[in-house]
C-alpha cells in the first residue's frame with residue numbers, strides 16, 4: 001500500500017493555516033506533524049521525493065513505498081464536500097452521468113458529493129429506485145458519492161424504507177420541479193412525512209419557491225432575462241421558507257433550505273435560527289458569482305430557479321455567508337444537453353433551468369469573494385457540509401484518523417475557463433470564458449491521488465456512501 005507524506009507551509013488544521021506534514025496510509029490520515037517538514041520516516045529507508053527529478057518509486061521496495069510531496073506554499077485542505085449535485089444517471093445519462101460528473105468533481109477539488117433524487121429515471125422516491133441508482137453508480141465513482149431520497153405526492157409509505165436504506169435526506173418541491181415524474185408536494189403531504197424525518201433526525205431538503213396570489217408582470221419577451229427574473233419573485237421564496245419554518249416548529253424536524261437566492265428571506269431565517277438549531281441554509285456559487293445586471297438576454301446558460309438576482313441582493317448573500325447565516329456553499333450542478341438548454345433559440349421560458357458548474361465551485365467562489373478570509377471560506381466547503389450530512393467524524397477536517405480526502409490548491413493562480421477544460425459531459429457552462437481564481441493541483445480521495453498535477457490520475461477511488469441512522 002502506498003503511503004504519502006504531504007507537506008505545505010499552509011495546511012488547514014484545527015481551524016488554522018499552519019505549516020505541517022500529513023502522513024497518509026491505508027486511506028487515512030495517520031499522523032500530522034505540525035510545524036515540521038518531514039520528508040522521511042525514521043523506520044523507513046525509502047522515501048521518494050516527488051518534487052525531485054526521480055518521479056517513480058523504486059519498484060523493489062514492495063511493502064513501504066512512501067512518497068514525499070513538497071507542496072511548498074499551496075493550500076492543503078480537506079476535500080470539498082458538495083451536497084447538492086444532479087448527476088441524472090440512470091435514465092438521463094446523456095445529461096451527465098456518474099463517470100463524467102465524478103471526474104469533473106475531482107478536477108474541481110470535490111472529494112465527496114451527494115446526489116439529488118430527481119432528473120434520474122426512475123426518480124429516487126422508493127427503495128427499488130434507490131437500488132437501481134446504486135447499481136448504476138457501480139464502478140463509475142471517482143469521488144465519494146451519497147444520495148438523497150425524494151418526497152412526491154403518494155410516497156409517504158416509502159420514506160422510512162428510503163431512510164433505512166441510507167439516504168442522507170429527503171428532498172421535496174413546492175413548485176413544479178421541471179421533471180414530470182417528480183411532482184411537487186403540498187403542505188399536507190409534507191406534514192405526513194415530517195414525523196418520520198423527526199424520528200430519524202433526517203433533514204427535509206426543500207426547494208423553496210411557492211407561488212403567491214401576487215399578480216406578476218407578464219413576460220413580454222421570453223428572451224429577456226429581466227422578464228424571467230421578475231417571473232420568479234423573492235416573495236415566492238419567502239412564502240416557501242415560511243411554510244418550511246412552520247413545519248419545523250410543528251414537527252421539530254431538521255429543515256434545509258437549498259439554494260437560497262433572495263436576501264429578503266435572511267431576516268426570517270435569522271429569527272428561526274435563534275429558535276431552532278435544526279434549520280440550515282445553503283447558497284450556490286452561481287448566486288454569488290453572477291449578477292442579473294451582467295446576464296445577457298437570450299442566454300439560457302444562466303437560467304436556474306430560483307433565479308440569479310441583482311448585485312445588491314447578492315452582496316447581501318455574501319454578507320450572510322460571512323455572518324454564518326448561510327451554513328455552507330454548494331454547486332447545485334444541474335446540467336442538461338445543449339438542445340434542451342435551447343442555446344440557439346434563447347427562449348428562457350422554455351429552456352431547461354439548471355447551471356452546470358460542479359468543476360468550478362471553488363475557483364468561482366474564490367474569484368468572486370471580496371469579504372471572506374481564507375479561514376472563513378474553507379469550512380463553508382468542507383467542515384460545514386460534512387456536519388450537515390453527519391459525516392463530520394470522518395470527513396471535512398484534517399485530523400488524525402480521518403479519511404484522507406484532501407484538496408491541494410493554489411489560491412493565487414488565475415485561469416480562464418475554456419471548453420476543453422470542462423470535464424462535465426456537456427461543455428456548455430456559464431463559467432466558460434470567465435477568469436476564475438484558485439487552481440486545484442492535487443485531489444486525493446481515500447488516500448489515492450485522483451488528480452495529480454491538475455490531471456486525472458488514479459481513477460475509481462470513490463466510495464458509495466450510505467448514511468447509518470441510530471434509530472435503525
Ligand SMILES: [Zn+2]
Pocket residue numbers: 084086116332334
Ligand atoms: Zn438542485
